[in-house]
Amino acid sequence: MxxxxxxxxxxxxxxxxxxxxxxxxxxxxxYKLIEHELEVKDCKPLATDPKLKKAFEDLKELVTPPVRPVxxxxxxxxxxxxxxxxxxRHELTxxxxxxIAVCVHDEMTEEELIRNVKLISEWTVFRVGAHLCLxxxxxxxxxxxxxxxxxxxxxxxxxxxxxxxxxxLDPSCLKAGVEAVKNRRPLLYAATRDNWRExxxxxxxxxxxxxxxxxxxxDTLKSLxxxxxxxxxxxxxxxxTAWGEGVLADTIDSxxxxxxxxxxxxxxxxxxxxxxxxxxxxxGKEEASEGEKLETxxxxxxxxxxxxxxxxxxxxxxSKELWTFLALTTLRQNIYTDPRIHPAxxxxxxxxxxxxxxxxxxxxxxxxxTAFVVRSDLEQSKIDAWLVIIDTGGIGVExxxxxxxxxxxxxxxxxxxxxVAEKVRHRAVIIPGLAARFAGELEDASxxxxxxxxxDSGSIPDFLKSKYRPRDGLxxxxxxxxxxxxxxxxxxxxxxxxxxxxxxxxxxxxxILVVDADGLPVSEAVKEKKLTGETxxxxxxxxxxxxxxxxxxxxxxxxxxxxKEEIEKATGWKVTVVPCEKLAEKLKK
Amino acid sequence: xxxxxxxxxxxxxxxxxxxxxLGEYEEVxxxxxxxxxxxxxxxVIPGMFAAALPxxxxxxxxxxxxxxxxxxxxxxxxxxxxxxxxxxxxxxGGSRKKVVKIGGEKAPAFYRFEFMNPNRPVVxxxxxDMPISLPKPIVEHFEDVxxxxxxxxxxxxxxxxxxxxxxxxxxxxxxxxxxxxxxAAKVIEDVLQAVxxxxxxxxxxxxxxxxxxxxxxxxxxxxxxxxxNSASLNLDWKRIVEAAKKHGHNVLSWTQLDxxxxxxxxxxxxxxxxxxxxxxxxxxxxxxxYGLEYSFSIYERIRLSALRGDADLQMPLSSGTTNAWGxxxxxxxxxxxxxxxxxxxxxxxxxxxxxxLSLSLVGCDVFMMLHPASVQIFKTFVxxxxxxxxxxxxxxxxxxxxxx
Numbered sequence: 001m002x003x004x005x006x007x008x009x010x011x012x013x014x015x016x017x018x019x020x021x022x023x024x025x026x027x028x029x030x031y032k033l034i035e036h037e038l039e040v041k042d043c044k045p046l047a048t049d050p051k052l053k054k055a056f057e058d059l060k061e062l063v064t065p066p067v068r069p070v071x072x073x074x075x076x077x078x079x080x081x082x083x084x085x086x087x088x089r090h091e092l093t094x095x096x097x098x099x100i101a102v103c104v105h106d107e108m109t110e111e112e113l114i115r116n117v118k119l120i121s122e123w124t125v126f127r128v129g130a131h132l133c134l135x136x137x138x139x140x141x142x143x144x145x146x147x148x149x150x151x152x153x154x155x156x157x158x159x160x161x162x163x164x165x166x167x168x169l170d171p172s173c174l175k176a177g178v179e180a181v182k183n184r185r186p187l188l189y190a191a192t193r194d195n196w197r198e199x200x201x202x203x204x205x206x207x208x209x210x211x212x213x214x215x216x217x218x219d220t221l222k223s224l225x226x227x228x229x230x231x232x233x234x235x236x237x238x239x240x241t242a243w244g245e246g247v248l249a250d251t252i253d254s255x256x257x258x259x260x261x262x263x264x265x266x267x268x269x270x271x272x273x274x275x276x277x278x279x280x281x282x283x284g285k286e287e288a289s290e291g292e293k294l295e296t297x298x299x300x301x302x303x304x305x306x307x308x309x310x311x312x313x314x315x316x317x318x319s320k321e322l323w324t325f326l327a328l329t330t331l332r333q334n335i336y337t338d339p340r341i342h343p344a345x346x347x348x349x350x351x352x353x354x355x356x357x358x359x360x361x362x363x364x365x366x367x368x369x370t371a372f373v374v375r376s377d378l379e380q381s382k383i384d385a386w387l388v389i390i391d392t393g394g395i396g397v398e399x400x401x402x403x404x405x406x407x408x409x410x411x412x413x414x415x416x417x418x419x420v421a422e423k424v425r426h427r428a429v430i431i432p433g434l435a436a437r438f439a440g441e442l443e444d445a446s447x448x449x450x451x452x453x454x455x456d457s458g459s460i461p462d463f464l465k466s467k468y469r470p471r472d473g474l475x476x477x478x479x480x481x482x483x484x485x486x487x488x489x490x491x492x493x494x495x496x497x498x499x500x501x502x503x504x505x506x507x508x509x510x511x512i513l514v515v516d517a518d519g520l521p522v523s524e525a526v527k528e529k530k531l532t533g534e535t536x537x538x539x540x541x542x543x544x545x546x547x548x549x550x551x552x553x554x555x556x557x558x559x560x561x562x563x564k565e566e567i568e569k570a571t572g573w574k575v576t577v578v579p580c581e582k583l584a585e586k587l588k589k
Numbered sequence: 590x591x592x593x594x595x596x597x598x599x600x601x602x603x604x605x606x607x608x609x610x611l612g613e614y615e616e617v618x619x620x621x622x623x624x625x626x627x628x629x630x631x632x633v634i635p636g637m638f639a640a641a642l643p644x645x646x647x648x649x650x651x652x653x654x655x656x657x658x659x660x661x662x663x664x665x666x667x668x669x670x671x672x673x674x675x676x677x678x679x680x681x682g683g684s685r686k687k688v689v690k691i692g693g694e695k696a697p698a699f700y701r702f703e704f705m706n707p708n709r710p711v712v713x714x715x716x717x718d719m720p721i722s723l724p725k726p727i728v729e730h731f732e733d734v735x736x737x738x739x740x741x742x743x744x745x746x747x748x749x750x751x752x753x754x755x756x757x758x759x760x761x762x763x764x765x766x767x768x769x770x771x772x773a774a775k776v777i778e779d780v781l782q783a784v785x786x787x788x789x790x791x792x793x794x795x796x797x798x799x800x801x802x803x804x805x806x807x808x809x810x811x812x813x814x815x816x817x818n819s820a821s822l823n824l825d826w827k828r829i830v831e832a833a834k835k836h837g838h839n840v841l842s843w844t845q846l847d848x849x850x851x852x853x854x855x856x857x858x859x860x861x862x863x864x865x866x867x868x869x870x871x872x873x874x875x876x877x878x879y880g881l882e883y884s885f886s887i888y889e890r891i892r893l894s895a896l897r898g899d900a901d902l903q904m905p906l907s908s909g910t911t912n913a914w915g916x917x918x919x920x921x922x923x924x925x926x927x928x929x930x931x932x933x934x935x936x937x938x939x940x941x942x943x944x945x946l947s948l949s950l951v952g953c954d955v956f957m958m959l960h961p962a963s964v965q966i967f968k969t970f971v972x973x974x975x976x977x978x979x980x981x982x983x984x985x986x987x988x989x990x991x992x993x
Contacts, residue, residue, distance in 0.1 A: 282993040298935055326918060
C-alpha cells in the first residue's frame with residue numbers, strides 16, 4: 001500500500017487554516033494525521049459542519065490504517081492496539097507498541113488480587129529516557145460464577161487505573177463483569193463460534209471491543225470478525241497461541257499470514273489488532289512445583305518475545321516475574337522505536353552535574369542509547385563530570401571501536417576541538433573499557449594521560465572510588481635526565497596533577513615518584529601512615545631511582561612536611577619541602 | 590420478544606412516537622407506511638435514545654455467522670539463499686564425522702505456510718583459548734573446563750547440544766598474552782582432535798594480528814572446511830580470504846550495522862575469488878536493550894533483499910549473540926539488581942535467548958551463544974518451528990479457566 005502524502009489529505013480539509021486544532025495550518029494538520037498523532041475528528045470544522053460530512057467520512061476512510069486501531073479502557077486511561085501500516089518496521093515504523101496485559105483470576109483471595117494488581121500496575125523501570133510499564137490487567141473467570149467474577153472485577157478496578165480485559169467464554173460472566181465496571185470500557189475476551197451472538201450483544205450494549213478467538217481455524221476467525229464488525233463492534237483477533245511441536249509453527253504462521261493479508265492484500269475482515277496469549281502455557285500447571293512454574297514463566301516470556309517480533313498488538317501473559325516484565329518491555333521498546341529517527345545525539349563537550357576544574361573527563365560515543373545511559377548513570381550517582389561525546393555516526397562503543405568509527409585520532413581530535421584542556425587543570429581522560437585498546441595510541445596523540453574506565457557505565461562510581469588513580473612508581477613530566485628533580489606525591493588523582501600540571505605548563509622536565517597510598521591525598525596518607533619514610537624507601541628501591549638520577553634530593557609537597565626527617569633517615573636523601581603552587585618556580589632554579 | 594406495529598396518523602408526531610415505541614418494545618416493524626415529506630427531522634432526546642439502543646441493536650446482530658474463507662497470502666521469491674557447509678568428511682578431504690549445513694532458504698524465516706526451509710538455524714558455543722572473565726551464570730557451567738579449550742568444546746557439544754563450537758584465539762592479542770600465531774594454531778588442532786563436529790575459528794579482534802593468526806589456524810586445519818572469523822574492512826581481509834581459499838575453509842564477512850558496507854565487503858570477497866557457497870555474513874548483533882532494533886532491521890533488510898534477488902546479499906547470516914551478556918540486565922548480580930530486575934538465573938539467559946530469537950525471526954542462520962539454558966530454549970523453539978503441521982489443535986481456550 002502506498003503511503004499517504006500530506007497533499008492527499010489536504011484536499012479533504014477545509015483549507016482555512018483556522019487554527020482550531022491548535023496547529024498553524026491545515027497542511028500541518030495533514031502531517032499530524034499521517035503520523036497518527038491526531039485524528040480526523042480533531043479538525044472541528046470538518047467534524048461538525050454538516051456540509052463537510054462527506055469529506056469527513058471520506059477522509060476517515062482514507063486515513064484508516066490497514067490494521068485498524070482499537071482502544072479500550074476508560075477514564076482517560078486508554079490503550080490503543082493495532083493501527084499499523086507496514087509489515088516490516090524499516091518500511092516506515094510501527095505505531096502502537098504491543099500492549100502487555102497480565103492475568104489475575106476470580107478465585108484469588110482479596111489479598112492476593114490486590115497484591116497482584118498492585119504489582120502489575122505499579123511495576124516500572126526507567127531506561128533510555130522512558131518509563132517502561134505494563135499496560136493492562138486481564139481478569140479471568142476461573143469460577144465461572146457471574147457473581148464471583150463481577151466481585152473480583154470490581155475489586156481489580158478499584159485497585160488500578162489500568163485498562164481491563166475481562167476473560168470468560170461464558171457470556172453471563174462477561175455480562176456481569178461489564179456491568180461491574182461500566183465506565184471502564186474493558187476489552188472482552190472472547191467471542192467464539194459457540195458464544196458469539198451473546199457476546200456480540202454484550203459488546204453492542206456496552207460499547208466494549210471484543211477479542212474474537214478461534215485457535216487454529218482462521219476461516220472461523222475471519223467469519224467472527226466479519227460478523228461482529230458488520231454491526232459496528234470493534235474486534236481484535238486471537239488465532240491461537242501454542243507452544244509445542246508443529247503447533248508453535250501454526251501460531252507464528254497465523255500471525256504472519258493475518259498481518260500480511262491485512263496489509264499487503266487489503267483483506268479488511270482481518271484488518272484488526274492481533275492478540276497473542278502466551279498464558280496458554282499455564283494450562284495444566286495448577287499443581288506444578290515452584291521450579292516448574294519458573295520454567296513455565298521462562299518459556300512464556302520467550303514465546304511472548306517471539307510474538308512481539310511477529311505482529312502481536314496485545315499479549316496476555318501470566319508470569320509475574322520481574323525479569324519477564326523487564327525483558328518484554330525492553331524488547332518492545334526496541335522493536336517499536338521509530339527507525340526514521342537517527343540514533344545519534346549531538347557530539348561535543350557536556351557538563352554533567354556541576355563539574356569544576358578537578359572533575360573527571362570521560363569519553364563516550366554519540367549513539368543515543370549509549371550517551372543517554374552514561375549520562376543518566378552519572379547523574380543518578382551524583383557525579384560531576386565532563387563528558388566528551390564523540391561523533392561515531394550514532395554507533396555504540398563496542399561496534400564503533402571494532403568498525404573504526406571510534407579510534408585514538410578521533411578521540412584526540414575531540415579533546416582538542418572541544419577545548420577540554422581549558423575546563424580542567426588536569427590531563428586525565430577516562431575512556432570506555434570497551435575502547436581500552438586505544439589507550440596507548442591516545443596518550444601519544446593527545447598528550448593526555450589515559451585511564452581505562454569500566455566496560456559498563458554503571459560501574460563508573462566504583463571505578464572513580466577505587467581505580468581512577470595515577471599508576472604508582474617513577475613517573476615523569478617532560479623529558480627528564482639524571483640531573484632532573486624528583487618530586488614525591490601519592491597516587492591521588494588530584495594531588496598528582498597538582499604536582500604535574502605546574503611543571504608541565506612551565507615546560508619543566510622532572511621525575512615524579514608516585515607512592516601507592518590507596519588513592520589518598522598526601523595530607524591524609526601521612527595521617528593514615530600510608531606515606532612514611534619506609535614506603536618511600538621501598539618504592540625508591542623498587543624503581544631503582546638511585547640509578548636514574550645523579551643527585552640525592554627529594555622534593556616533597558608541603559602536606560608531607562612532617563615526614564622530612566623520617567624520609568631523610570630512611571633513604572639517606574635530602575628532603576626539600578615545597579608548596580605545590582611554588583613547585584615550578586623552585587624547580588626552574 | 591415483544592412486537593409492536595406502529596400505526597401512523599400524525600406525521601409531525603412520528604419521531605416522538607418512534608422513540609416511545611423503541612423504549613417500550615425490543616423490535617419495531619413499520620407496516621403499510623408511506624412517508625410523504627421533503628425532509629424528515631428526528632429530534633433525539635438525550636437519554637431516551639440511549640435507553641432505546643440495546644433492543645434495537647440486538648435486532649441488528651445477524652442470525653447466523655457470516656461465513657468467510659481465509660486465503661493464505663502466499664508469495665514466491667525470485668532469489669534464494671546459498672547453502673553453506675561447515676566441516677568436511679574424510680571423503681571430502683577433511684576428518685569430521687558430522688557436517689553442518691546452513692542457508693538454502695527460499696522464503697523468509699519461519700514462513701512455513703510458504704515454504705519449509707531446508708536447514709535450521711544452528712548454535713555455536715563460544716570457547717576461548719584461555720580462561721576469561723565471564724558472567725557468573727555462565728562460569729557455573731564451564732569453570733571445570735575453562736583451562737582447556739578442547740575439554741570446553743567437548744562439554745559444549747556433548748552436554749549442552751552445541752551444533753558447532755567457535756574457538757576464539759584471544760590470547761594472541763598483543764595486549765593480552767601475545768601468544769604467537771603458530772602456538773595458537775595448536776589449540777585448533779587439539780580441539781579438532783577432541784570433537785568430531787566442525788568448528789569455527791575466531792581471532793582476538795586485534796586487526797593487526799588477526800590475519801596472521803587466522804592464516805596459521807587455517808593452515809593446520811587444511812581441508813576441514815571450517816570458518817575463519819572474520820574478514821572485515823578494518824583489517825587486511827584479503828589475507829584471510831586467501832587463507833580460506835588456499836586451505837579449503839569458509840569465511841565470515843563481518844561489517845558493523847550497515848547494509849551497504851555488508852554488500853560492499855561481500856562483493857570484494859567474491860571478487861577476490863571466494864566462491865559464494867563459502868561465505869557467511871555477519872552484520873553485527875547489538876544486544877536486547879542496546880540497539881537490537883538496528884540489528885533486527887538490518888538483518889531483515891538483508892534477507893528480504895536477498896530473496897528479492899540481490900545476489901550480493903544471498904549468503905547465510907551469522908550473529909554474535911553473546912553480545913547480550915554485555916547488557917547490564919544480563920550480567921548484573923541479584924545482590925545488585927535482583928529486587929528491581931528479578932532473578933539473574935533467568936534474567937541472564939532470557940536476555941541472550943531473546944537476542945537470538947529476534948534475529949532468527951528475521952533470517953539469521955548461525956548463533957554464537959554462551960549459556961546452556963538460552964541455547965536449550967532457543968533450540969527447542971527452532972525445532973518446534975521446523976516440525977510439520979499437526980492436525981489436532983490443543984484446547985488452547987482453556988487458559989481462561991486455568992487456576993494459576
